[in-house]
Amino acid sequence: MVKNTLQLCLLWEPLSSLVDRLGAFASTALLLVISWSLSVIFWPTERPNAPVAGYRSMFEPSFLLKARFIRNANKIIGDAYKTMRDRPFVVRRYDLDFVVLPVKYLEEIRLISYKKLSSRGAQVGNLVPDWNGLDGVVNSNLHVEAVRRHLNPDLYKYVDYGYNELAHGWADEVPRTDDWSLTNIEEVMRRLMARITAKIFMGDTASRDPSWINISVGFSVDLFESSFGIKMFPPWTYPFIVWLIPARYRVRRQLAATRQMVDKLLQRLNDAQARRRQGETIDEEDTLLNWMVENGKPWENTVPQMAARLCVLAMASIHTTAATLANVVYELCAHPEWIPVLQEEIDTIAQDLGKPDDNLASEGSTSKQWCERLEKLDSFIMESQRHNPVMILNPQRLATEPIMLSGGVYIPAGTRLAFANHEHHMDPRTHPDPAVFDPLRSYRKRHAAADQRHLHLADQTHPSALSFGYGNQACAGRHFAVAVMKLIMARMLYEFDFRFPEGQGMPENRYVDENVYKDLGARVEMKRRARG
Ligand code: HEM
Numbered sequence: 001m002v003k004n005t006l007q008l009c010l011l012w013e014p015l016s017s018l019v020d021r022l023g024a025f026a027s028t029a030l031l032l033v034i035s036w037s038l039s040v041i042f043w044p045t046e047r048p049n050a051p052v053a054g055y056r057s058m059f060e061p062s063f064l065l066k067a068r069f070i071r072n073a074n075k076i077i078g079d080a081y082k083t084m085r086d087r088p089f090v091v092r093r094y095d096l097d098f099v100v101l102p103v104k105y106l107e108e109i110r111l112i113s114y115k116k117l118s119s120r121g122a123q124v125g126n127l128v129p130d131w132n133g134l135d136g137v138v139n140s141n142l143h144v145e146a147v148r149r150h151l152n153p154d155l156y157k158y159v160d161y162g163y164n165e166l167a168h169g170w171a172d173e174v175p176r177t178d179d180w181s182l183t184n185i186e187e188v189m190r191r192l193m194a195r196i197t198a199k200i201f202m203g204d205t206a207s208r209d210p211s212w213i214n215i216s217v218g219f220s221v222d223l224f225e226s227s228f229g230i231k232m233f234p235p236w237t238y239p240f241i242v243w244l245i246p247a248r249y250r251v252r253r254q255l256a257a258t259r260q261m262v263d264k265l266l267q268r269l270n271d272a273q274a275r276r277r278q279g280e281t282i283d284e285e286d287t288l289l290n291w292m293v294e295n296g297k298p299w300e301n302t303v304p305q306m307a308a309r310l311c312v313l314a315m316a317s318i319h320t321t322a323a324t325l326a327n328v329v330y331e332l333c334a335h336p337e338w339i340p341v342l343q344e345e346i347d348t349i350a351q352d353l354g355k356p357d358d359n360l361a362s363e364g365s366t367s368k369q370w371c372e373r374l375e376k377l378d379s380f381i382m383e384s385q386r387h388n389p390v391m392i393l394n395p396q397r398l399a400t401e402p403i404m405l406s407g408g409v410y411i412p413a414g415t416r417l418a419f420a421n422h423e424h425h426m427d428p429r430t431h432p433d434p435a436v437f438d439p440l441r442s443y444r445k446r447h448a449a450a451d452q453r454h455l456h457l458a459d460q461t462h463p464s465a466l467s468f469g470y471g472n473q474a475c476a477g478r479h480f481a482v483a484v485m486k487l488i489m490a491r492m493l494y495e496f497d498f499r500f501p502e503g504q505g506m507p508e509n510r511y512v513d514e515n516v517y518k519d520l521g522a523r524v525e526m527k528r529r530a531r532g
Pocket of ligand 1: 119123143396477
């Protein structure tokens with residue numbers, strides 16, 4: 001350790017003077033060239049026995065293939081799937097190779113212990129946690145446990161807490177417009193989700209604090225940018241290169257601000273516990289943070305670890321849900337004939353249960369009843385997710401030890417496994433007429449037979465529905481996500497009509513590696529519904 005630090009210091013001095021002389025841009029280019037050469041020399045000798053997809057010819061250097069993967073992952077994966085969908089193939093991201101498995105391996109993978117095939121290892125690993133101040137999240141599962149063991153068993157209690165928060169947020173975040181008004185709907189959804197998740201993760205102090213709302217929305221983008229920048233270089237250069245990544249400084253500032261807030265919340269919690277021990281009755285908010293403190297081990301309960309955990313939870317929950325909601329609105333604008341169909345479903349429920357407004361979640365089990373009856377909307381959300389994935393390699397797993405899969409597929413330790421979810425969702429063997437946007441696909445399956453009524457729902461995973469991953473490591477927050485998305489969309493469609501601005505159609509997908517986002521300039525027009 002001491003020897004390594006010494007070597008780094010010896011290297012650092014000449015390197016920093018070189019950076020001074022060359023300037024940041026030329027130094028970065030030089031480091032890239034060096035790192036490419038070294039990665040060719042030190043490419044791991046133990047490789048999975050599967051062909052590498054995407055080379056244009058046998059002469060194309062690997063760094064070009066990896067560079068093309070950044071913007072064209074969909075094409076590389078799509079082309080490979082056409083010819084190799086029934087056998088494993090490899091796609092090459094800058095920092096690592098993915099072994100993409102055929103969907104027939106889903107069940108086999110599901111049955112292998114999470115200790116050997118880890119989703120967290122893959123997802124958190126993508127964030128370069130040790131260099132982004134998230135090391136505490138690597139070895140602890142506390143935040144996942146909080147969602148699984150505390151939130152999920154009492155789902156609608158937390159859905160109500162979260163939705164009630166919109167009594168404070170809706171008027172601020174959603175345009176109240178009687179005339180068609182241009183709106184960045186994804187940003188609106190992000191801010192609504194930031195308030196809802198802040199309420200259940202940390203309580204009022206966070207959900208009413210504009211600086212936390214800004215941090216929780218901005219953190220994911222900065223962390224993504226920082227990780228992307230760092231991963232462009234081989235791990236041995238990280239001690240030097242991380243200082244050249246501007247987004248990493250923003251991540252550090254956001255974590256520092258979160259630590260301050262968590263520190264205050266933990267002091268308040270300690271104080272409440274002390275007073276309770278002395279016999280006082282203290283009313284406390286029921287938050288995931290409080291649950292984590294009560295259930296965490298002492299080493300997990302430090303302020304930096306808790307702050308990192310809350311930022312990671314914000315990252316897992318806000319952008320994914322907001323992007324999915326925005327995609328639902330875009331699909332409605334692209335297929336406007338479905339707006340009245342969904343509005344009719346919502347209006348009928350509203351006649352029985354009351355308007356989906358600020359009071360929706362304050363009347364006992366109303367939000368649960370709403371969610372159960374929003375069947376067409378549920379099916380619409382699923383179809384929209386099928387057409388508009390937020391990731392195109394999902395689920396992902398990190399092999400922590402060597403594994404031999406059936407058919408002699410050898411997976412060395414350290415391998416990333418993934419499934420081509422989007423290609424699989426768009427395969428006619430999975431769904432008939434896959435290119436057709438058919439919002440009642442799942443609804444019809446549910447209503448085809450009595451024993452299917454409780455199946456084909458948006459929060460359920462299935463080999464034909466991988467949007468939330470698959471198996472016992474599938475998205476822990478999916479039940480919460482779907483319930484909240486249904487309630488937000490019910491209120492949106494109860495109150496507003498939507499359309500694309502003149503001349504705009506479905507916003508285009510953009511790709512950064514396996515991540516998908518919609519054109520940042522995408523807008524919709526919305527206006528308050530005229531009621532007769
Ligand atoms: C539409 C919104 C969402 C999408 C598309 C989504 C997607 C995913 C995916 C694909 C995974 C990996 C699953 C796997 O590897 O099999 C995941 C994991 C996870 N998600 Fe979500 N998610 C969403 C919303 C949420 C929300 C709202 C929360 C929190 C309340 C959440 C919490 C988590 C957690 C804690 C994990 C890690 C699970 C584990 O490691 O066992 N997600 N999510």
